[in-house]
Amino acid sequence: MAASPSTARALNDRLALRLLQQEGPLTAGQLKQLTGLSRPTVADLVERLTAAGLIGMVGEAGEQRRGPNAKLYGIVADRAHLAALDVRTEGVAVLVSDLVGEVLAEAALPITGDAGTGPAVEQAVNLVERTLKEAGADRLHTVGIGAPGLIDPASGELRDSTGLPEWHRRLVAALQERLPEARVSVENETNLAALAEQRDGAARGRDTFVLLWLGHGTGAAVILDGVLRRGASGGTGEIGFLPVPGTSGLPSATDCEGGFHSLVGAGAVAQLAESYGVVTEPEESPAGAVRAAVAADVPGAAGARFLDALADRVTVGVASLVALLDPGHVVLGGEVGQAGGEALAGRVRERLAAMSPLPADVRASSLGGGAVLRGALLTARDRAQDELFGPGGAAPGQKSSPSGV
Template identity: 75%
Template sequence: MPASPSTARAINDRLALRLLQEEGPLTAGQLKQLTGLSRPTVADLVERLTAAGLIAVVGESGEQRRGPNARLYGIVADRAHLAALDVRTEGVTVVVADLLGTELARASVPIADDAGTGPAVEQAVTLVERAAKEVGADRLHTVAIGAPGLIDPATGELRNSIGLPEWHRRLASALGERLQARVLVENETNLAALAEQRDGAAHDRDTFVLLWLGLGIGAAVVLDGTLRRGASGGTGEIGFLPVPGTTTLPSATGCEGGFHSLAGAAAVAALATAHGVEAEAMGHESHAATLVRAAVTGLVRGDVAGAAADGRSGSGASAERDTRFLDVLADRLAMGAASVVAVLDPGCVVLGGELGQAGGDVLAARVEARLTVLSPLPTEVRPSALGGSAVLRGALLMAREAAQDELFAPPTR
């Protein structure tokens, strides 16, 4: 059945807006060429979208003579303002952006363990309000929150999780009430996977698994371009995976004894110390990530120095120390990754988070080599391109998509 005139107009409008988002400002002639629509249809949609306040003339094309045909149309970026939050146990970071996702302001606030639920929520909400005020945003259209824990598939809310502070669960409703904005919540690892697929290491993959290596351990599963959450929202809770090498087994109330005990930040830092790897703290980077980065840097420098001296790689005690540490760490990561590969056959595993980014190609190559031995399924292992910033980037993408889905459906006539 052919689409009704109103449906056809809505489809054409959305197509034009998506092109303006992806390509930047375009003339009516360029829109005609890219959409394949007739000149009158393009003229009609340009008039309609301009009247709706979604697009405006932003300049003239140098390739055209002056006049109507030279006008460049672009999306009105300040039609809506968005906020993205990365919520951690120790604090919150917020980014405020325009409708195109351009970052306008960024701010962070630490939140003490003993702050209490009410004061902690107030600190976080105030942070968002101040960031919005800084850019002159009267109100926020959409706010997206990335947080640790499970998202209830039925309600879209953060479920109560053992070990996570109560203020995490209260924050979304508080933001919605105070800001009168649409508030979305998503698991941090899932958002990181969205960001890595859009802008990072998995940009060319429709199927992959992101192994999140941070304070805790998690995984995000993307199959055929779709993020999979599971019946209870728990897909990827790989920290609970029973693995060899621990002294106990995980339970329903805690992941101690699971994969988390081998590959979480505390375990990685302890492993580095046991192998004599040391490093000074670097800014906001976790200590575990700094140690992994130091080992990789030391190993690369040792390889270069050894090769220059006598043709050998990794000469010297420090290079051997770094090699042993990275080899054992790769053994541990491959153990957890092998279970995921055996069940899902993703073809690609991204080592995400700060630890994955710090390990870079050196650690990824080691994990891939071990997976080749452990599994008959060919699997490429890649380091994160975004690291810890992937959660915030993913939250911003989520907020932008939600806002555009609503605003890019202008009323038709």
């Protein structure tokens, strides 16, 4: 059954908007070529989307050819402003962008454990408001938050987790109260990092892969057949609780001590580095020890032997993920994965090939410490664009004008 003229127009508008999202500014001729639509149809949709305030002329193309230059059309970037937050146990980072994702302002703030729940929430919210003001915006359309812990798949809320500050859970409600017009959502930090790596990083273009998070905490994000898998309770990827050899016991329902976290968590990595004589300044994180080892990665040296031992441990978890999921691709993320780079990823890749019959490429994160913020921004941008563009690309309340299809 053929689509009605209004449905066809809506589909054409949506297709054009998606292309402008993905490709950036385009001429009407380029839209015609990419969509396969006729010239009159493209002219009509450009007129409709311009009238709706969704796209506008942003420049000209063809400056080096004779005749009039072709107009370049792009999404109206200041139609909405977005915020992305990376919430950690020790602080929060925030950025504000326009609708196409260009960062306008960013800031970070340490929040100590003794700040108290109320003051910590107030500091974080104030940081968002200051960054919004610095960006020259007066309101936020969408806020995306990345945080450690489990997300309830039914409510979309951050679940109460042992060892995580209470202000994390209170922050979402506080932001919604202070920014009532904004759409606020929270997602697990590892999941957001994986989405960013898939879009722009070490897993770009892959429909199936696993991101192993190696940092203060230990976790994994699983993307299978293009879908982020959360599980029945939101706990897919809680690999820190995985029972593994080489630990002092077994994990419990409330404590991952004795699980994989005991081998590769921040404390374990710091102890391992010290045992090999890889010493850093007291204020340095375990990732600092890994960076020092990479810088001194000479066969037989302490740094190389430490990286070998760390790779042995990491491979235990990677091999388990590969045996269960057969993802074909594993990204090492988090502070330790980023610090280890190819020196650590290459070692894990070699050990995995000897341990598992299933092939899997192991790569270090290419987005590093910005992966969570990048993922939060991408999800906020997608949500805002989907809402503003609507199922057919027309603005809310905007009626499409009659035109050919």
